[in-house]
Amino acid sequence: MKINLNVDVRxxxxxxxxxxxxxKVENGEIKEARWDTVETPRFFEVxxxxxxxxxxxxxxxxxxxxxxxxxxxxxxxxxxNAFKVVVPETAAKLRLxxxxxxxxxxxxxxxxxxxxxxxFNEPSVIPLIEKKPDIAAIAIRLKGVGNRLCDTVAGRTxxxxxxxxxxxxxxxxxxxxxGLRDELKRSLDDxxxxxxxxxxxxxxxxxxxxxxxxxxxxxxxxxxGGSLISSDGVEHKExxxxxxxxxxxxxxxxxxxxxxxxxxxxVGALARFNNNVxxxxxxxxxxxxxxxxxxxxHNPFMNNVAQLVECFHVVHEAIRLIDELVESGPGETMAKVxxxxxxxxxxxxxxxxxxxxxxxxxxxxRILMANCVVPTTQNNANIHQDIKSLVKKFAMTKEMxxxxxxxLSSMLVRSYDPCISCSVH
Amino acid sequence: MKYLxxxxxxxxxxxFDFTSCEGCELQLVNKEETxxxxxxxxxxxxxxxxxxSYSDDYDIALIEGAVSRNDEVKRLExxxxxxxxxxxxxxxxxxxGVNQLKNEFDLKSMNREVYGNDPKETINVRRIKDIVPxxxxxxxxxxxxxxxxxxxxxxxxxxxxxxxxxxxxVECKQRFTTCLFxxxxxxxxxxxxxxxxxxxPAGGSGCWGCRGPSVEANYPSFFSIVKEKGxxxxxxxxxxxxxxxxxxxxxx
Numbered sequence: 001m002k003i004n005l006n007v008d009v010r011x012x013x014x015x016x017x018x019x020x021x022x023x024k025v026e027n028g029e030i031k032e033a034r035w036d037t038v039e040t041p042r043f044f045e046v047x048x049x050x051x052x053x054x055x056x057x058x059x060x061x062x063x064x065x066x067x068x069x070x071x072x073x074x075x076x077x078x079x080x081n082a083f084k085v086v087v088p089e090t091a092a093k094l095r096l097x098x099x100x101x102x103x104x105x106x107x108x109x110x111x112x113x114x115x116x117x118x119x120f121n122e123p124s125v126i127p128l129i130e131k132k133p134d135i136a137a138i139a140i141r142l143k144g145v146g147n148r149l150c151d152t153v154a155g156r157t158x159x160x161x162x163x164x165x166x167x168x169x170x171x172x173x174x175x176x177x178x179g180l181r182d183e184l185k186r187s188l189d190d191x192x193x194x195x196x197x198x199x200x201x202x203x204x205x206x207x208x209x210x211x212x213x214x215x216x217x218x219x220x221x222x223x224x225g226g227s228l229i230s231s232d233g234v235e236h237k238e239x240x241x242x243x244x245x246x247x248x249x250x251x252x253x254x255x256x257x258x259x260x261x262x263x264x265x266x267v268g269a270l271a272r273f274n275n276n277v278x279x280x281x282x283x284x285x286x287x288x289x290x291x292x293x294x295x296x297x298h299n300p301f302m303n304n305v306a307q308l309v310e311c312f313h314v315v316h317e318a319i320r321l322i323d324e325l326v327e328s329g330p331g332e333t334m335a336k337v338x339x340x341x342x343x344x345x346x347x348x349x350x351x352x353x354x355x356x357x358x359x360x361x362x363x364x365x366r367i368l369m370a371n372c373v374v375p376t377t378q379n380n381a382n383i384h385q386d387i388k389s390l391v392k393k394f395a396m397t398k399e400m401x402x403x404x405x406x407x408l409s410s411m412l413v414r415s416y417d418p419c420i421s422c423s424v425h
Numbered sequence: 426m427k428y429l430x431x432x433x434x435x436x437x438x439x440x441f442d443f444t445s446c447e448g449c450e451l452q453l454v455n456k457e458e459t460x461x462x463x464x465x466x467x468x469x470x471x472x473x474x475x476x477x478s479y480s481d482d483y484d485i486a487l488i489e490g491a492v493s494r495n496d497e498v499k500r501l502e503x504x505x506x507x508x509x510x511x512x513x514x515x516x517x518x519x520x521x522g523v524n525q526l527k528n529e530f531d532l533k534s535m536n537r538e539v540y541g542n543d544p545k546e547t548i549n550v551r552r553i554k555d556i557v558p559x560x561x562x563x564x565x566x567x568x569x570x571x572x573x574x575x576x577x578x579x580x581x582x583x584x585x586x587x588x589x590x591x592x593x594x595v596e597c598k599q600r601f602t603t604c605l606f607x608x609x610x611x612x613x614x615x616x617x618x619x620x621x622x623x624x625x626p627a628g629g630s631g632c633w634g635c636r637g638p639s640v641e642a643n644y645p646s647f648f649s650i651v652k653e654k655g656x657x658x659x660x661x662x663x664x665x666x667x668x669x670x671x672x673x674x675x676x677x
Contacts, residue, residue, distance in 0.1 A: 011473060013473045013474075013475075013476060013477040013479075014473075014474070014475060014476065014477060015474070016447050016474060017442075017447065018442075040443075040444045040493045040494045040497065040547065041493075041539070041540075041545050041547055042444060042493070042524050042527065043527045043530070043535050043539055043547070045538070045539055046527060046530050046535045046538060046539065047523065047526040047527050047530075049530075052663070055663070055667075058630075058633065058667075059523055059526075059667075062446055062448075062522070062523045062566070063446060064446050064448070065445070065446035065447045065448020065449070065450070065451050065567065066447075066448070066451060068446070068448065109451075109454070113454060113475060114475070117476075117477075123476050123477040123478035124472070124475050124476030124477065124478065125475065126464055126469065126475075126476065129461050129464060129465075136461070140457040140460050140461065141457065143454070143455070143457055144457035144458070147455060147457070154628075155624055155625070155627065155628025155629075155630075156624050156625075156628070157455070158448040158451060158452065158567045159448065159566060159567060160628075161624055161625045161627075161628030161629070161630045162628040162629060162630070164629075164630070168629075169628060169629025169630055170627075170628045170629045249540050249541055249543045251543055254545050410477075421445065421446055421447055422446070
């Protein structure tokens with residue numbers, strides 16, 4: 001059987017950052033099947049050096065334009081762990097509320113603006129404004145709710161302003177919180193419409209057994225801090241992240257690669273779901289069941305569905321947090337911070353997966369060493385392995401064309417919601 | 426559809442990303458109450474972060490990010506040849522942004538530190554205007570969508586485009602935000618160009634000058650206040666250098 005296929009995507013669209021897909025099949029033999037990140041490195045770990053602790057979170061936020069709240073919170077947590085600062089309860093709740101806002105807006109952006117156009121056979125969400133006005137309106141409305149939640153609690157959605165080492169510098173007014181609560185409640189109907197829409201989509205039937213890494217929830221579905229777990233049974237404490245991530249440099253990629261028990265592993269909504277399914281809000285679990293998502297799921301295309309499931313979870317959790325904050329009233333929001341020599345690690349579940357910041361401080365509170373391990377950095381090797389497996393499974397038929405394979409492999413990469421400039425940092 | 430006798434133009438816009446976090450591009454799909462109108466007012470022919478369709482036929486190029494590799498220089502020169510109007514969008518494009526903090530370090534040892542024995546290509550960070558002529562600059566980290574919209578009105582209706590000349594302090598007064606100096610924090614608000622609606626001071630954090638100098642900023646007076654309030658030269662210099670927006674200002 002003489003199958004010849006050629007896919008050469010330079011700078012894949014509808015993802016954050018710059019990455020390439022290259023597939024070459026000659027006479028039925030796979031010559032090449034690659035995913036490579038070619039983003040320009042910014043050297044954040046070097047730029048963080050010698051920075052004062054009060055600046056680190058501000059700088060770290062700039063690693064990513066989509067998940068800046070996660071980077072800022074992770075950076076601040078690393079510093080707080082180094083200085084042994086305990087954040088007041090109200091501040092911790094406000095941070096988590098902002099975190100839920102970010103997860104919501106980021107997942108909506110990905111699921112509806114970046115991934116959904118493939119299922120409608122459209123190049124972007126723009127033609128949908130005319131062709132599917134109801135869906136486009138829902139996408140825009142939901143994105144707005146997520147953004148307003150972030151703006152209200154973090155001061156700004158992209159590059160937050162209300163977080164400092166020790167706590168938060170701003171407390172939203174009760175009426176703003178109650179207004180958001182109404183909006184969140186109303187958004188559940190819109191989300192249900194999205195679920196109905198997703199149940200009509202055909203998700204490619206692609207399985208590749210994968211190791212999934214995430215935070216391990218104790219009492220709650222995890223977002224900020226805690227111990228680490230892999231679906232292959234590896235567990236470590238937060239500060240012992242390095243035996244979990246095992247970063248190394250690949251000659252074709254400006255992003256580093258990671259591995260654990262196998263040649264690569266995956267992080268993100270699907271990993272969180274697979275490792276913490278029992279802690280999901282019951283309403284989110286119902287949605288998972290209705291869309292056929294079951295733990296442990298090894299189909300990377302189902303990450304889109306896992307993100308949608310998490311949207312339900314964070315909306316319900318955000319409503320609960322708002323109720324608690326309104327009930328308790330404004331309490332203490334800033335702990336006393338005394339810099340000291342030492343080191344600290346922060347682990348946070350960013351929308352695209354587990355994120356680590358690790359800093360070593362001198363006694364004046366300036367950074368001596370910084371290391372950041374970013375979700376997509378951990379996913380890149382796994383995407384690369386998936387592409388190879390995808391070509392083996394789907395490409396070796398006469399029906400496959402270059403165009404179909406380009407779409408399928410692009411959809412595979414997109415399902416990871418990669419944040420490439422973030423992964424290179 | 427004419428409005429007041431003027432036929433609106435529907436310009437073809439292309440959006441390009443260089444060394445950055447792509448957060449400024451993301452602002453383009455924010456401000457949901459006017460998003461559909463915004464997308465109708467222009468023809469977006471290239472927006473890789475949001476669309477798979479692309480064309481090399483465009484009037485306006487919106488550039489996000491700074492330049493930090495040689496292939497970016499070539500890409501930028503090619504865009505300049507096509508674009509009738511080239512707009513630098515965000516602090517990275519206008520000033521180098523936080524990326525230019527790397528210019529304080531030695532490129533070789535920096536590379537070794539991050540990539541070990543497998544160094545990646547990189548050059549010192551440069552602003553867009555260091556490489557090609559820029560027609561309009563919209564600063565901010567990130568840019569404000571409202572300002573992008575006023576720019577769109579400018580290219581669609583020929584209405585004048587002007588970003589504020591006054592400092593951020595004016596917007597703090599409009600929002601009844603307590604001065605950060607009164608709270609014991611440093612703030613570059615008095616010398617930084619407004620237009621962001623001062624979200625940082627309102628959120629309890631002093632301004633870091635991402636929008637660059639306001640027109641006729643009174644530096645000597647500002648520096649003496651900073652000193653009087655007990656902040657060191659190092660603190661001041663770090664803040665002025667953070668986004669690279671005050672490179673032309675001599676502190677001493």
